[in-house]
Amino acid sequence: MAQRVAVIDIGSNSVRMVVYEKTSRFAFRILHEEKSRVRISENAYQNDGILQEKAMQRTLYALENFLTIISSFKARKTLCVATSALRDAPNKKEFLHKARHNLGLKIKIIDGQRESYLGAIACANLLPQQDRALSIDIGGGSTEFSIISKNDIANNISLNLGTVRLKELFFDNNEISGAKELIDLQLKQLDNIDISTIIGIGGTFRAISLALMNNNKYPMKKLHAYESYYSEFSKFLTKILKSDENGLKKLGIKSARFDTIKPGALILDRVLNKFKVDNLITSGVGLREGVYLADLLRNSKDKFPINYNTSVRQILDSHVDDSAYSNQLSKLSKQLFDITHKKLGIDIKYRYELAIAAKLCISGSSMHFYSQNRHSYFLIQDALEFGFTHKQITLISTLAKYAKKRFPSSLHVEKYKELLPSKDELNGLSYLLSLSIALLSHKPRNIDFMFELSDKNLTVTSKNSLFLAKESVKKLNSLKNFNIIFSS
């Protein structure tokens, strides 16, 4: 049985649980996720942080159900962390005791710095690499900040600003200016920080990003690694802060979030206003992934190996049986790229995406051989989620979709144009992948041909017949000013 680990996160607003399965040394997938909006801190902030009886009972019921789910997956261990709401609660011992005594669940209350660090290692390891970014995780009771530079994390700060907290202390009494003053005062702790990007973690940032994506008719349905810009984001926050419930609905905010979105938007607005950096990145991962990664990567300083991508590995682990062929295809596509990319006018930077597309393009055949292209396409779109930009994901999934087929359709190219390379580059890359597959039609143990580029001709030489390869190459779309010639 593969190693399975469950993570439970008790936040002020909701409790969440994830069951992860390790697919190899540094790769994993989610088996199950569950969330319950129990709002453990309900009415606590007006009562000196004291957790209320009903809220505690709801939370215990949800946790009890979580444990049944975890046991149904036979998880090897359960890591349960609690944050701000429990940190602040004078009666936390009572709750911890009940969880331990009645449910057998050991809850670890983590301090604000640790909470910030854990969210940040999720971002540092699972988002495309950033030079100097500030992560911000707005929770129900607190907000965490860290500086992420490449894979390094510093300045972990936790402020007692949170959506539920501000709602109960200020917004419920319509004292918005009081909230603003408190936020600005607390944010002074972030003075003298120099950053170029803001990474947004947590439900508030995700909800606003989602609304913004819909508003922009963004072609992908993926929040993680979504990139937006100061001006549009900031304008959107202003709209949210000015809207009544009807207005929020029109902006695309779900009704369950109506009562906490404004406090969250206000915190964000003040942060953006303070830093005015142009680039914003949405994170789909946070504390829970951080808790899991801190466990998974405990012997490697909370980092993946260099040049390692965990999503590529996971897809290979779960869906590619024939790894020799996958590697051979990737190797050949890189060789073909290296000798042709100048002639074909393809930017050198796309070499990596071509190689990954070659590695993963057969992954869909684990679903259905004949429709493997569409399954590879959807699988890559969804599961190639960590460490890649949306442009990279779109290019790689597009190449897989059209592998060994005609060039990407104009409908497809039109839909994703803001994320794809130029048409000529895309067709060139698509051709190189299809050509690699065609040349390996007979699946030789070792590549049994050589090739050479001269002017318009790529000449392929072999002592074998390459019968199927020739037949397959004949069926390819042709590229202008580029011919394949077999000599033997």
Add this chain to the structure above:
Amino acid sequence: MAQRVAVIDIGSNSVRMVVYEKTSRFAFRILHEEKSRVRISENAYQNDGILQEKAMQRTLYALENFLTIISSFKARKTLCVATSALRDAPNKKEFLHKARHNLGLKIKIIDGQRESYLGAIACANLLPQQDRALSIDIGGGSTEFSIISKNDIANNISLNLGTVRLKELFFDNNEISGAKELIDLQLKQLDNIDISTIIGIGGTFRAISLALMNNNKYPMKKLHAYESYYSEFSKFLTKILKSDENGLKKLGIKSARFDTIKPGALILDRVLNKFKVDNLITSGVGLREGVYLADLLRNSKDKFPINYNTSVRQILDSHVDDSAYSNQLSKLSKQLFDITHKKLGIDIKYRYELAIAAKLCISGSSMHFYSQNRHSYFLIQDALEFGFTHKQITLISTLAKYAKKRFPSSLHVEKYKELLPSKDELNGLSYLLSLSIALLSHKPRNIDFMFELSDKNLTVTSKNSLFLAKESVKKLNSLKNFNIIFSS
């Protein structure tokens, strides 16, 4: 390593190879398929059936490449059969010797009756059950007929009618009436046969079905088990027979088939004209699947066990890890169906589809947990291919797509309306599946609640909190005149 078996089929027109993998006792999936249009019988029919040197060499090259592919998959055995072209060839020994000596490949030439039987067991086992059907497999050199009644096969007949044969003997000299006479004469062997359905096997029937589907704007992209009717099919054949190449292109026939489609269409036209049965079913399977099944089912009289579906099993084997939950969900959905279907006005016949949808709706989570619905949908559409009608596949995949979500969208329902139940029935079924999932939110080891229907209320009773279940049920779409009440 799972058991892998390769099948090679040497036909008059093309050679094909498939590598199958057994996923459990009676379930399998395709790992690889390859085809080469080597046309081994080229110019043979004008030369007393003697295989020509060039054609044999092409075939040997292709077979050599097939064997490299097979060895890359580490297949345990290779079953290679040859049909009409080799049966008829005076110089077949020369070819068999070369294959054996140079490639190490043992080719088994099967007689016409065996060929017919093998195609028929593929249809009998992998198509929805038919009462009294005639299967017809039009090949390059011969055409096979069998009678399929439920799972039984009789009257295996092989006639020396084939597309390449008729092309070379008649169509190349524009002697269409001669071809027609020969066909009608041979078809006398099928006098006094009483059938209600015709099952079409092979490339000609598939090509015509595909063109007809496109012509009809059929919503599914699946040939296997496609149902059509005498009148439309017959009209389409007439159009093909009257068309020049440009006309064939407009009808949606691929250029590679231009030279053999008319002889094939003429055979079909004469057969339809003879039997005039109303129902036609397209088979995506044939000789190769028959060869594989005869091996897989060798100890069970070439039949699957009763009430067994091989595609359901394969999807479960490959994509559902948590079979206890899958079974529990299916059981609960059937229980809920049994006590509510009259009240909800759902035809009893849909009970089976609901149960299968419940079994398979989590299959997509092997691709990506969060987007499991869309992956289950596509997986079921493609991989639930054997033994189901298109209506069943559409209903089951639709239920999986909308499991635990809102009701099927009007866009979706509109697209598939010719294949789906009435809107009320569909919403009722969708609700029952979503309700089953919601009630099992906490994934209990055994179902820990009871339920009872009275008038408009389904009352759920449990000694446990069912906290997550209650929360999930609250989020469901509501059905008119139907409430869920929790009592505890």
